[in-house]
Amino acid sequence: NVRFRYGGSGVSPNLYSAVVAPPASGKSALRHARKFGAPLREELGADGPALEPPAAGEAPEDEAPEDNAPSGEQSGERGSLPKNLFLAADSSAAALKEQLAENPHGVIFETEFRTLSQALESSWGTFTDVLLKGFQNETIKMSRSSKGTVTISHPAPSIALAGTPATFDGVISGTGDGLFSRFLFYRFEREFEWSTQFGESSTGLEQSLQSAAEEFQVGYHQLKAREEPLRVHVPEALQRAHDRTFHSLTEKWR
Numbered sequence: 001n002v003r004f005r006y007g008g009s010g011v012s013p014n015l016y017s018a019v020v021a022p023p024a025s026g027k028s029a030l031r032h033a034r035k036f037g038a039p040l041r042e043e044l045g046a047d048g049p050a051l052e053p054p055a056a057g058e059a060p061e062d063e064a065p066e067d068n069a070p071s072g073e074q075s076g077e078r079g080s081l082p083k084n085l086f087l088a089a090d091s092s093a094a095a096l097k098e099q100l101a102e103n104p105h106g107v108i109f110e111t112e113f114r115t116l117s118q119a120l121e122s123s124w125g126t127f128t129d130v131l132l133k134g135f136q137n138e139t140i141k142m143s144r145s146s147k148g149t150v151t152i153s154h155p156a157p158s159i160a161l162a163g164t165p166a167t168f169d170g171v172i173s174g175t176g177d178g179l180f181s182r183f184l185f186y187r188f189e190r191e192f193e194w195s196t197q198f199g200e201s202s203t204g205l206e207q208s209l210q211s212a213a214e215e216f217q218v219g220y221h222q223l224k225a226r227e228e229p230l231r232v233h234v235p236e237a238l239q240r241a242h243d244r245t246f247h248s249l250t251e252k253w254r
Contacts, residue, residue: 001223004232011137012156013232014105017184018113018171019162025190030162031111035209037085040217044083044103087157089116093127097142097150100134104155113163117170128179131159135182159183 003010021027087099087106099106110116119125133140134155142150161171172179223230234242 001226001229002232003229004234009137010229012105012154014135014137014156014158015184016131016135016159016179016182017161017186018159018168020165020168020185020187021162021190022192023164024192025188026195027162028111030160032205032209033160034086034109035206036213036216037107039213040220041085043217044085090119090125091127092119092124093130094142094144096127096130097140097152100130100140100155100157101150101152104152104157106157108157108159108161110160111162113161113167113171116161117167121170130155131157132178132182 002013004013005011019027019030083103084099085103085107087096087103087108089108089110091099108116120128130140134157137154137156140150140152140155163171172183174180
């Protein structure tokens with residue numbers, strides 16, 4: 001329930017991010033960030049039922065939902081999924097759309113690129129188009145004979161991934177891939193060394209995460225309760241700095 005103006009549209013501040021680093025470099029620490037959403041995840045209905053890939057040969061039919069259908073509106077006889085903060089990367093394309101219909105602002109959170117790439121490389125998990133549209137909040141529609149119709153008018157999913165350079169191209173094949181321009185990358189090198197695995201757990205980190213998770217949960221309810229979206233306005237000075245920076249980068253990389 002947050003919007004700001006960018007590129008002539010009212011967009012949501014959803015982000016796609018990827019941490020890329022060599023094996024044994026400590027990138028798996030990303031798993032701690034998942035705890036940030038744990039209380040809200042439990043509130044929204046935990047994991048929900050398992051979703052099976054579609055039967056062999058099953059494919060979407062012609063799309064025919066109404067363009068003015070509200071976000072998440074669905075018709076036809078189909079099972080209802082509980083809301084979940086986290087969306088499963090290991091999903092069929094149809095299942096991911098159903099998850100997004102229930103929670104357009106869900107997060108795909110995986111600490112291994114392979115979890116997502118295995119789905120994208122399969123015959124039933126080709127949902128790259130959903131990720132491309134979702135980042136830019138473009139309407140997603142699906143019509144299936146057995147499931148009825150699904151229209152998501154303003155999807156705003158986020159993605160948090162991590163993995164090694166060797167497994168990265170299973171998700172994004174190169175700079176010509178449309179997903180490349182939508183991701184925020186953090187790549188780092190680290191001296192390979194052994195760290196003891198028998199130390200005491202970091203109670204300070206756990207307490208900080210728990211406190212932040214509770215604040216996040218409160219903020220979620222405050223935003224959800226708003227009758228109108230929270231409008232974020234970018235100061236003119238920051239707009240000018242943004243334009244200077246990306247104009248320079250565009251000229252450099254042209």
